[in-house]
Amino acid sequence: MTPDTLNKVFLSLLLVLAATSLFFVVFPGIDIGASSLFYRQVDGFWLGGSPALAAYRSAFNITSMGVAVLSLVFWGVSAWRGSVFAVPGRVWAFISGLYILGPGLLVNGLLKEYSGRARPAYVNEFGGESSFTPAFRFTDQCESNCSFVSGEGSSATAFFIAVLVLGAYVRDPLRRRAVIAIGFAVALLAAVLRVAKGRHFLSDTLLSMLFVALIAVFLSFLLLRDGLDAPSGPARHEAVLPSMRAVGRRVRDWTARRIRARR
Numbered sequence: 001m002t003p004d005t006l007n008k009v010f011l012s013l014l015l016v017l018a019a020t021s022l023f024f025v026v027f028p029g030i031d032i033g034a035s036s037l038f039y040r041q042v043d044g045f046w047l048g049g050s051p052a053l054a055a056y057r058s059a060f061n062i063t064s065m066g067v068a069v070l071s072l073v074f075w076g077v078s079a080w081r082g083s084v085f086a087v088p089g090r091v092w093a094f095i096s097g098l099y100i101l102g103p104g105l106l107v108n109g110l111l112k113e114y115s116g117r118a119r120p121a122y123v124n125e126f127g128g129e130s131s132f133t134p135a136f137r138f139t140d141q142c143e144s145n146c147s148f149v150s151g152e153g154s155s156a157t158a159f160f161i162a163v164l165v166l167g168a169y170v171r172d173p174l175r176r177r178a179v180i181a182i183g184f185a186v187a188l189l190a191a192v193l194r195v196a197k198g199r200h201f202l203s204d205t206l207l208s209m210l211f212v213a214l215i216a217v218f219l220s221f222l223l224l225r226d227g228l229d230a231p232s233g234p235a236r237h238e239a240v241l242p243s244m245r246a247v248g249r250r251v252r253d254w255t256a257r258r259i260r261a262r263r
Contacts, residue, residue: 021135024135031201039120039198064156065155068158087169094219095158106211118133120200120201149207150194150200153204153205154212161212191205
């Protein structure tokens, strides 16, 4: 994508995030209504005890974590031997950075630790002892690993974006579309199941997706704005592992564009 296209995508995502946030703040009952679709008075969240879904969750988490770890390893390897599997180092850097900044730091490191929002299965409306709190209202109903926002919703988004980016290196168009479609279905099911099993509210999942998508666009501006084609011949170190000076310059340019756009 060109810088102008990335700017438009970034601004569009910001508007969607703002509108979605406002929607759940003004209508917090939507979260209760969405979770109640999967709740029965006698059985509770009836999908929560499914062995098949539990196995799916474990398999997805292992796969997603594998993508994150391997991307980090391949990024390091590409720094001294060039492209790995015909994928340049800046792409592996993008995927690694997305997982680290999104699911890692923002979601699990900050929001889930300090939001204090109780999970659906623990609130009064669904037989628990904690009070329901709307999205963005930090409270004391949960001590750690709380509901806001969804960790697996964020990792599902990072996983799909990784599949989308790596899919560009699948030469056959039919196989490429199949890989992207399967990746989308796998990620979507992983995110939706967290709501269905009473582990997250709808707002937790949607907002986590938008947060990660915004981080992806920002990293695209830094690492992928020149396209996804692997460089011919041995990759230059600067191409696969951008210097701090180059990254700082791009951050400065991006900030300047934001300031001009607001005037």
